[in-house]
Amino acid sequence: MKMDTVIIGGGLSGLACGISLAKRGKRVTIVASGQSTMLFNGGSMEMLGYVDGKAVENPLGAIASLPESHPYRKIGADRIASIAERVKLLFSDSGIEMTGSANANHWRITPMGVAKPAWLTLSDHLRIDNLNQLPAKRLALMCIRGYFDQPNAMLAKGLRDLGFEVDMIEFTTDDITALRRSPSEMRATSLAKHLVSNNALQRVADQFNNLAGDADMVLMPSVFGQSDSSDFQLLQSKVNKPLRLVATLPPSVAGMRMMTQLRHYFKMLGGTYLTGDTAVSGTFDGDRLTSVTTAKLADMPLKADDFVLATGSFVSRGLKADFERVYEPVLGVDVDADADPEKWTRFGVLEPQAYFGYGVATDSQLRCLKQGKPIQNLRAIGSVLSGHDAVKMGDGTGVSLLTAIAAADHIREKK
Numbered sequence: 321m322k323m324d325t326v327i328i329g330g331g332l333s334g335l336a337c338g339i340s341l342a343k344r345g346k347r348v349t350i351v352a353s354g355q356s357t358m359l360f361n362g363g364s365m366e367m368l369g370y371v372d373g374k375a376v377e378n379p380l381g382a383i384a385s386l387p388e389s390h391p392y393r394k395i396g397a398d399r400i401a402s403i404a405e406r407v408k409l410l411f412s413d414s415g416i417e418m419t420g421s422a423n424a425n426h427w428r429i430t431p432m433g434v435a436k437p438a439w440l441t442l443s444d445h446l447r448i449d450n451l452n453q454l455p456a457k458r459l460a461l462m463c464i465r466g467y468f469d470q471p472n473a474m475l476a477k478g479l480r481d482l483g484f485e486v487d488m489i490e491f492t493t494d495d496i497t498a499l500r501r502s503p504s505e506m507r508a509t510s511l512a513k514h515l516v517s518n519n520a521l522q523r524v525a526d527q528f529n530n531l532a533g534d535a536d537m538v539l540m541p542s543v544f545g546q547s548d549s550s551d552f553q554l555l556q557s558k559v560n561k562p563l564r565l566v567a568t569l570p571p572s573v574a575g576m577r578m579m580t581q582l583r584h585y586f587k588m589l590g591g592t593y594l595t596g597d598t599a600v601s602g603t604f605d606g607d608r609l610t611s612v613t614t615a616k617l618a619d620m621p622l623k624a625d626d627f628v629l630a631t632g633s634f635v636s637r638g639l640k641a642d643f644e645r646v647y648e649p650v651l652g653v654d655v656d657a658d659a660d661p662e663k664w665t666r667f668g669v670l671e672p673q674a675y676f677g678y679g680v681a682t683d684s685q686l687r688c689l690k691q692g693k694p695i696q697n698l699r700a701i702g703s704v705l706s707g708h709d710a711v712k713m714g715d716g717t718g719v720s721l722l723t724a725i726a727a728a729d730h731i732r733e734k735k
C-alpha cells in the first residue's frame with residue numbers, strides 16, 4: 321500500500337513529525353530500528369541553552385544571533401514561536417505534562433547536580449525558575465539504599481552550591497530490600513516496574529513522612545511511572561510535603577515514559593509504527609525518492625508521496641564515518657562535514673568536537689540535498705541535521721521537535 325508519508329527513524333523527531341501529520345489525516349508509516357537517545361533524557365527539553373558559552377535567558381530572542389546554517393534560522397524565529405506553542409499542545413495531547421516557555425529558560429538539575437537551562441520540564445520534576453529565588457529552602461534528598469543510578473553525594477553538593485540546604489536521607493522498604501537480592505534490579509527502570517502498587521507506594525510514602533524532618537520539599541530519583549505519571553501522583557497524594565523528582569543516570573524512566581506516550585498517541589491517530597525494522601536503501605527517480613527498502617520487508621519497498629529522514633546522529637547510526645569520510649548510510653544524501661579527517665576531533669574529551677555539528681545538508685525547506693540538488697519529497701529532521709550542536713549549545717531536543725513540525729507543515733503546504 322502506498323502511504324502519504326514514510327518516516328525513517330522512530331525517535332523524538334520521527335514521532336513528533338508523524339503525530340503532526342497523522343493528526344491532519346495523513347497516512348503515515350514510521351520505520352524504527354532501535355532505541356532512541358531519549359533514553360538519556362532527564363525529563364526536560366532544551367531549545368537553546370548556550371550561545372558562545374553563555375547561558376541563554378530567552379531562547380526565542382537569541383535565535384537571531386545564530387549562524388544562518390542553524391536549523392532554527394532555516395525555519396525562522398517567527399515561525400518557531402508558533403511551532404513552540406504547538407509542541408506543548410502535542411505533548412499535552414499525548415498525555416505528557418510539561419511546563420516552560422520559549423521566551424524564558426528555566427533551570428533543570430542533572431543527575432550530577434548541575435543546573436542547566438531548559439525550555440520544558442515534566443511537571444513532576446524539579447524545576448528552578450530563578451536561581452536567586454529557589455523553590456524551597458531545605459530539601460530532603462531521599463537516597464534509595466543500594467541504588468546504582470544516582471551519584472547522591474555529587475547531586476547533594478551541586479544542590480548546596482546552588483543555595484539549597486540539603487539533608488541526605490537513606491531509605492528502603494520491604495519491596496526495595498527484596499529487589500536488592502539481584503543487584504541488576506537496582507536500576508531506575510527496574511524500580512519503576514516494581515514500585516507501582518498502592519501498597520508499595522504507601523510504604524515509600526511512610527518512609528518519607530517519617531524521615532523528611534523539617535524539609536520544605538522532598539526530592540527523589542526519577543524512578544516512577546513507566547507508562548504515565550499516575551504512580552507519581554498517587555505517591556504525592558500520600559506524602560505530606562511537596563515531592564519532586566530529579567533525573568537519574570541513563571536509562572531514563574522519564575525518557576522511556578515520554579516515548580511510550582508519544583508512540584501510543586501516534587498509533588491512536590492511525591499511524592503505523594514498524595518496530596525493529598531498519599531502512600536500508602532508497603530508489604530515486606530524478607529529483608524524487610520513490611520508495612524505501614527495509615531489512616524485514618526486502619521484497620516490498622515502502623512507497624509514499626513524501627519521505628522524512630529522522631535517523632539521528634552518530635550514536636543512532638543516522639550518520640556514519642570511516643577513515644576517509646562522514647556519510648549518511650541509507651539514502652546517500654549530502655553531508656556537511658570537514659573533508660579533512662584531522663579536523664573531525666580534538667584531543668581531550670571536554671574539548672568542543674567539530675563532528676558534533678556534522679549532519680545532513682538541507683535547503684531552506686529542510687529538503688535533503690543529493691549531489692548538491694534538493695530531493696523534492698525528502699526532508700531531514702532532528703539530530704541527523706547539520707548546523708547545530710546538542711552538547712555545546714543545548715539545542716538537541718528543540719531541534720528535533722521544531723524541525724519535525726516545520727517539516728510536517730512543509731509537507732502539508734506543498735503545492
Ligand SMILES: Cc1cc2nc3c(=O)[nH]c(=O)nc-3n(C[C@H](O)[C@H](O)[C@H](O)COP(=O)(O)OP(=O)(O)OC[C@H]3O[C@@H](n4cnc5c(N)ncnc54)[C@H](O)[C@@H]3O)c2cc1C
Binds near residue numbers: 354356600633638
Ligand atoms: C548522550 C546524549 C544525551 C542527551 N541529553 C540530552 C538532554 O539532556 N536534553 C536534551 O534536550 N537533549 C539531549 N540529547 C539530545 C536529544 O536526545 C536528541 O536531540 C533527540 O532526542 C534526538 O531525537 P532524534 O529523533 O532526532 O534522534 P534519535 O533519538 O537518535 O532517534 C533516531 C532513531 O532513528 C533510528 N534509526 C537510525 N537509522 C535507522 C534506519 N536506517 N532505519 C530505521 N530507523 C533508524 C534509531 O534507532 C533511533 O531510534 C542528548 C543526546 C545524547 C546522544
